């Protein structure tokens with residue numbers, strides 16, 4: 001099933017392998033993809049991937065990530081460069097979906113040079129500066145920003161957009177009672193919490209012909225937050241609002257290595273790339289790093305490490321009729337075929353395996369049985385300072 005041509009949201013795909021959204025850290029100062037990023041996507045496309053979802057692109061100035069060189073799509077001036085990207089991918093018969101996002105609380109006002117905003121001013125452990133709770137008018141402004149981003153995406157030739165509704169970003173915070181403590185018509189009941197996403201989907205449908213996908217954290221490990229029962233209800237509502245496909249993920253940036261799991265914390269990378277450790281004096285690092293490595297095996301990591309969203313995807317799939325994509329620790333062709341043949345998901349998506357092997361889809365079709373990525377998560381830390389890269393074999 002994996003390598004059989006099919007369609008998703010009316011788009012032809014040559015197989016069921018999707019590159020899940022991956023921030024590449026290769027946009028220019030305006031947020032447009034630079035030539036290196038276009039070449040990176042063309043390499044994925046040339047190597048028989050079914051479909052590419054781009055890294056997240058910010059829809060608003062106050063929704064930008066603190067990671068350097070994030071893509072942005074709040075200005076018409078970037079459309080030309082995005083068009084180069086879609087042309088390069090389409091040359092190889094591969095569709096490309098733009099992931100659009102607002103970082104909400106998961107940024108810092110200092111990094112973006114603006115007051116950061118969120119549904120409610122809940123403290124974020126990694127980004128402790130206070131977010132401003134959005135006013136009614138500002139929420140409508142953000143809905144317009146998402147819709148305008150999709151209009152630009154259509155002009156640039158994208159085959160669809162994916163809303164980033166997971167991992168603790170703004171839309172996830174609206175959906176989740178943990179991040180959304182509002183008492184007005186945007187908070188409280190499930191209907192109110194879904195309102196912003198439903199209005200975005202409807203707005204995009206009115207203004208473009210693009211399919212609208214969403215990525216969700218079906219479980220977010222936050223007290224009173226998203227769980228599979230509430231996620232099923234969210235998915236049913238979003239399907240009714242016009243959503244065309246759901247990608248099932250989990251976790252938030254705040255809960256560490258849950259979204260992308262690994263056996264151990266990548267301590268060398270934490271000390272090299274994550275603040276405040278990255279700015280520690282060298283001498284202090286010489287003492288602190290070995291100490292951290294010593295206690296590392298005692299730090300409890302989320303389990304299982306492989307196929308960790310499959311069961312939630314299967315539950316969601318039973319409750320909706322739109323395609324379900326599953327991501328998270330999927331490495332083996334045998335697992336992919338099993339997920340598909342047992343009807344637990346319609347498509348398989350991967351992130352880290354494609355950082356490690358951009359030609360993975362072709363290799364898997366030619367007989368390689370699993371991805372080489374060792375799930376060390378060094379790539380997840382590198383992005384805090386530099387463009388995304390794999391450190392396979394160097395750790």
Ligand SMILES: Cc1cc2nc3c(=O)[nH]c(=O)nc-3n(C[C@H](O)[C@H](O)[C@H](O)COP(=O)(O)O)c2cc1C
Nearest residue numbers: 020021022023055056260328329350351352379380
């Ligand atoms: C370097 C890196 C960048 C990522 N960027 C994004 C992103 O822009 N948008 C998103 O939804 N998820 C992002 N993720 C999460 C992945 O898409 C994926 O959900 C997660 O890594 C689990 O899949 P995997 O086990 O196949 O890596 C990123 C992960 C990594 C490691």
Ligand code: SF4
Nearest residue numbers: 373376377379390391
């Ligand atoms: S650094 Fe490379 S091997 Fe390690 S998780 Fe990232 S892609 Fe996989």
